[in-house]
């Protein structure tokens with residue numbers, strides 16, 4: 585058992601400046617864009633997932649409808665293999681997200697849906713389930729990792745850097761986020 589000292593905290597602060605963010609492991613949903621279709625249609629995503637459109641023939645765009653709660657526009661492209669990626673986040677809401685091709689607005693239409701069976705929502709990094717991420721979560725995680733304290737609920741909430749496990753890196757990540765303007769804990773962990 586290790587006792588946490590202020591010296592360790594200072595070391596963590598120093599270490600955290602050397603680390604770069606580990607991006608979330610997102611599911612990528614591929615949609616082909618061609619004459620004159622999006623395929624497949626009605627893709628279902630969970631928060632944190634990315635949709636990647638790939639141009640397979642013709643001049644097209646992927647452009648959100650005015651009624652979509654999330655706004656995007658790839659611009660038109662006629663290059664085979666061209667891609668446009670868009671991440672859907674919890675903050676985008678439950679959708680649906682209708683979109684179209686700006687060149688063929690009447691014939692090329694599709695809608696992205698948020699799946700109903702996504703994992704239950706929680707705040708990543710909110711290890712103590714207080715609904716906010718702050719120094720208390722750092723203390724909670726250190727107690728869990730080093731001192732046999734209670735586990736985060738759900739466990740994934742403590743995986744601030746979305747590495748798939750909980751360790752000192754998550755403490756470093758949280759400290760960087762809270763005190764140093766580091767990246768936010770991943771949207772889905």
Ligand SMILES: [Ca+2]
Nearest residue numbers: 710714716721
């Ligand atoms: Ca908290």
Ligand SMILES: [Ca+2]
Nearest residue numbers: 743747749754
């Ligand atoms: Ca982790």
Ligand SMILES: [Cu+2]
Nearest residue numbers: 644685687688
């Ligand atoms: Cu088109």
